[in-house]
Amino acid sequence: MGLAIEVKGLYKRYGSHEVLKGMDLSVAEGGVFALLGPNGAGKTTFIHILAGLLRADRGIVRVAGYDVTMEKLRVKMSISLTGQFAAVDDMLTGTENLRMLGRLNGLSAAQAAARATELISQFDLEAAGGKRVGTYSGGMRRRLDLASSLIVPRPIVFLDEPTTGLDTRSRRSLWDSIQALASQGITVILTTQYLEEADQLADRIAVIHEGRIVASGTPAELKARIGEEVIELLNEEGEVSHTLTTDGTITSIQDQLLMLAQQAPPNARVRLRSPSMDDVFLALTESADSNSNKEAKRA
Amino acid sequence: MTKPAYEGKQPSFFTTNAEFIVRSIRHSLRNVETMIMAIVLPVMLMLLFTYVFGGAIDTSGNYVNYVVPGIILLCAGFGSSSTAVDVASDMKNGIIDRFRTLPIHSWCLMTGHVTASLLRNLLATGIVILAALLVGFTPHADVWEWLAALGIISLFILAITWLYAAIGLVAGSPAAASGYGFALLFLPYLSSAFVATDTMPSWLQGVAEHQPITPVIETIRSLLLGGAADEHAWFAIGWCLLILIGAVIWCTWLYNRRAGRR
Missing domain, CATH: 3.40.50.300 (P-loop containing nucleotide triphosphate hydrolases)
Structure with missing residues (x-):
């Protein structure tokens, strides 16, 4: 082709x-x-x-x-x-x-x-x-x-x-x-x-x-770039208050959950989902921004 | 692929122009307000000058014969000025992008606008002449003189329409095009259209006698009412051709520059 x-x-x-x-x-x-x-x-x-x-x-x-x-x-x-x-x-x-x-x-x-x-x-x-x-x-x-x-x-x-x-x-x-x-x-x-x-x-x-x-x-592929599964931390109203990306392995999810357990209230709820294009887009454009900021600083 | 029955190819130059001319004529016919204004306004002005100012300007009562050639040009100016607005609208609207991605010379869009303007204006000129005959215009011209007058009028309409088309390309928006175009409409007042130039202050006489409108008016006047046209006619043709060629070149240059950036 x-x-x-x-x-x-x-x-x-x-x-x-x-x-x-x-x-x-x-x-x-x-x-x-x-x-x-x-x-x-x-x-x-x-x-x-x-x-x-x-x-x-x-x-x-x-x-x-x-x-x-x-x-x-x-x-x-x-x-x-x-x-x-x-x-x-x-x-x-x-x-x-x-x-x-x-x-x-x-x-x-x-x-x-x-x-x-x-x-x-x-x-x-x-x-x-x-x-x-x-x-x-x-x-x-x-x-x-x-x-x-x-x-x-x-x-x-x-x-x-x-x-x-x-x-x-x-x-x-x-x-x-x-x-x-x-x-x-x-x-x-x-x-x-x-x-x-x-x-x-x-x-x-x-x-x-x-x-x-x-x-x-x-x-x-683009979604895979920022990780496999996303952990969403929900607040008391049931809204997403924080997201964490993982590579989808048990170890990675466990690590992130342990970290959450230390910071979030013990009765807080979490949800697991596949990454959306929004996550990809924000991750990509943010990294592009920080790269160009670095370039600017070097210059 | 969908339907190979509809194989696209480059249309002929003739087809391209014909399509754009038909498009512009449809626009003119459907833009009823603009059309009516272009006819009614010059007729109103003619009545105004004949019945209100005429008596004071020319006490012999024969002013209508003097003023008609000027009114014809004024009418052509009004009628052509909407070309500037039409061209500016096409440039602003996304349709220009569509035309430019077709396998055609999209510049032919301009020929469409200009041809429609010519036809529109000849119609308006005809109506103005008819109205003039009703209020006492008494031309003395044979068929050839009428045809020659029509030729000069057409040449003038073409020249001024191309100029308005260029103004439409220069202007950033249809409203601006209308504004710029308005300035040109004052030229007939500073000519021999309404009063003989020797009644003006001397500095203005210089302007009035040497601007393009005066020889065109004098030519039409002598063709329709009798009198020698020779010298005026050459100046009239020369001016019109000069404006026509200049405006077409300007238009082409502007089009190539302008069409790419909206």
Whole structure:
């Protein structure tokens, strides 16, 4: 299997603000790849460079095997992008949006019309297809936006924070659509700040923090990095007051419990659970922060 | 892959432009308020100048003939100014990112806006001329003179629309675009549109006689009402082409610079 994305030593700055500080990333073809990071980590900048919307300052960026600056047209023919802001035309109807984009993707008028009808029903927009997009709800706009990305088959689909601002139901239905894409053999690259989303959807995750990839792997691998089992200490109200990570062995759990027994009241209750993506994320970004603090001190 | 039946390819240059033109025309038709303003305002101004100020400016009672060419240009200015807002909205909205990831020259988006503006303005010009005929405008022109006048008007609309498109790209937001664009709308007042320039103070005469609007107005005036157009016509064509070429180059440069960063 080839590489969908290959990035080496990628730098990007806006004025004096360095957004991407030497990113390296390889993503194999197929499946869902999640780029997980907080606001301002550089996710959108990164996706825009991959999609050819922004130029990198330095570094090698190859998408579907093509160089994003040298082989722009080939890259455009290999990708589609659904951005953070629903990129749909408010003044046109849903069907008109899809037909126009069909034509702009090289379909004949008849093909564009047929494809628009298909997508409208596939994304459950039949009742709204003839209405102006300006009247759509947030969830409907996102569905139309995603449909706009799928008019012609592209091997790589970028989704920049596809579910931001959606209610739970719309989010679930979008997740189903995303999984359906992956099952057709399309490589889906999505960014998200929701750990749950990455955990649920992605086969592989890269954690981006302050312009660098701080960790990558399968959700299970990332969780394994911070330990196997987590001990939660509960307070009198039954809320988690403290968490301790262990490597899952009896010795490690016993050690942590002995330590707790000395500090916590004797009738305190504990619970054992698998680590969540939240634990992983906090552990990874905290260690990245303390590393950069150390670097700062050395300098 | 989903349906190999829908194989994507690069659309032709013609298709790309046609799609963007259709899109912009749909926008214009659905933006009823803007459309009405672009027609009603110049007609109101014409009535205002003919019936309220006209008597004081030209006591012979023939002012309507003098003012119509200026009103036509004023109308074109108003009508084109919404291009700045349309372009700025497209740049701010995420849709520009979608267009830029398609296998097309997304710059054709601009041709769409400009073509729609041209059609919109020719319609508005037609309505203004009809209204003028109703209030006593008496042109003396044969078919060729009418066509020549239409040609000059179209060239002026194109030039000013491209300029507004560039303003739309410079402005950070649709509101700012509307504000910047407003400044240009004052140019017709500082020309021979409403009063002969020799009635102005001498320093203003210099400005009024040498700005692009005056030769365009004088050309239309002589084509529609009789009189020699030759020298004015060359200046009018020269100015319009200069603005047109300059604005297109400026637009292209701005587009390539601007579209990448929102």
